Amino acid sequence: xxxxxxxxxxxxNNTSEARDAEPPKAAAANEEVVYSxxxxxxxxxxxxxxxxxxxxxxDPSDGARTKVMTKARSKDRLLFVSLCALLFAVxxxxxxxxxxxxxxxxxxxxxxxxxxxxMTHLERxxxxxxxxxxxxxxxxxxxxxxxxxxxxxxxxxxxxLQTLMAKAxxxxxxxxxxxxxxxxxxxxxxxxxxxxxxCVAEGADLVIIxxxxxxxxxxxxxxxxxxxxxxxxxxxxxxxWRWLDGxxxxxxxxxxxxxxPDNWKGYLNGYPEGEDCAVMQLGSNTYQLQDxxxxxxxxxxxxxxxxxxxx
Ligand SMILES: [Ca+2]
Ligand SMILES: [Ca+2]
Numbered sequence: 001x002x003x004x005x006x007x008x009x010x011x012x013n014n015t016s017e018a019r020d021a022e023p024p025k026a027a028a029a030n031e032e033v034v035y036s037x038x039x040x041x042x043x044x045x046x047x048x049x050x051x052x053x054x055x056x057x058x059d060p061s062d063g064a065r066t067k068v069m070t071k072a073r074s075k076d077r078l079l080f081v082s083l084c085a086l087l088f089a090v091x092x093x094x095x096x097x098x099x100x101x102x103x104x105x106x107x108x109x110x111x112x113x114x115x116x117x118x119m120t121h122l123e124r125x126x127x128x129x130x131x132x133x134x135x136x137x138x139x140x141x142x143x144x145x146x147x148x149x150x151x152x153x154x155x156x157x158x159x160x161l162q163t164l165m166a167k168a169x170x171x172x173x174x175x176x177x178x179x180x181x182x183x184x185x186x187x188x189x190x191x192x193x194x195x196x197x198x199c200v201a202e203g204a205d206l207v208i209i210x211x212x213x214x215x216x217x218x219x220x221x222x223x224x225x226x227x228x229x230x231x232x233x234x235x236x237x238x239x240x241w242r243w244l245d246g247x248x249x250x251x252x253x254x255x256x257x258x259x260x261p262d263n264w265k266g267y268l269n270g271y272p273e274g275e276d277c278a279v280m281q282l283g284s285n286t287y288q289l290q291d292x293x294x295x296x297x298x299x300x301x302x303x304x305x306x307x308x309x310x311x
Contacts (some may be wrong), residue, residue, distance in 0.1 A: 167310030176219045184305040185221060192277035193295040195229045195303035204307030206231030208243045215287055225283035229303035232278035240261065261291035
């Protein structure tokens with residue numbers, strides 16, 4: 001608590017200034033008037049004993065005290081109003097912050113939910129892609145295995161094809177190749193039956209002539225005129241000439257010479273079975289047929305064998 005004391009001294013007969021420290025005896029001599037004021041102030045506010053009492057307008061000290069109190073109340077009101085405004089502002093800010101935070105929280109939660117849903121979809125798509133990738137990898141492996149097998153088969157087939165092509169154009173020594181066939185012209189003579197046996201022993205048979213081109217090839221191989229047994233006979237049925245493969249002799253053109261085939265039975269009918277095998281008279285410009293004995297030692301001729309290449 002702070003105590004304020006002040007005194008003012010007025011002298012009626014002396015105009016000189018009063019002095020606060022003068023002794024009481026001077027007042028008696030000069031008839032002095034003293035006005036004193038005592039005031040109390042406290043930082044925590046007036047105590048009940050210091051509260052102003054009823055104001056007396058005639059009392060100058062009450063007026064001053066009234067002014068002081070009025071000023072203090074104004075300050076209190078101002079402070080109170082300021083505090084209220086401050087509290088209102090703080091509450092308003094807190095409210096705004098709370099609403100903003102709530103809105104942000106809801107938006108964040110909504111965004112988080114969307115992110116979670118999208119992440120779930122992406123995980124599902126990722127699983128599907130992984131499954132597809134595994135399937136494609138498996139299919140690719142199978143295709144690679146199939147390609148390897150096909151390549152191996154291709155190499156084998158190529159090798160076989162080369163072997164077959166080599167064999168296709170290959171004829172044994174002493175044989176001649178023409179149009180996919182091998183031909184052998186004998187240099188010695190045998191009966192028709194022995195000649196056929198010799199051809200079969202080589203994996204061939206007596207020649208079967210199926211075209212004029214083949215006939216021309218045979219003619220071109222002879223410098224002079226020669227007789228050769230061929231694979232043509234009527235032994236199965238007299239007068240019906242068939243090649244060894246069973247096909248019937250095409251006529252015309254009529255290649256039989258003179259009155260052949262006459263199925264001659266020899267002198268004094270020594271060979272009653274007659275002539276059942278065909279022999280060709282072959283030269284560069286000659287191709288004629290006649291029938292003769294198939295297995296008579298006195299009737300021997302050269303022969304032509306025919307075979308497939310690679311025999
Ligand atoms: Ca005959
Ligand atoms: Ca004859």
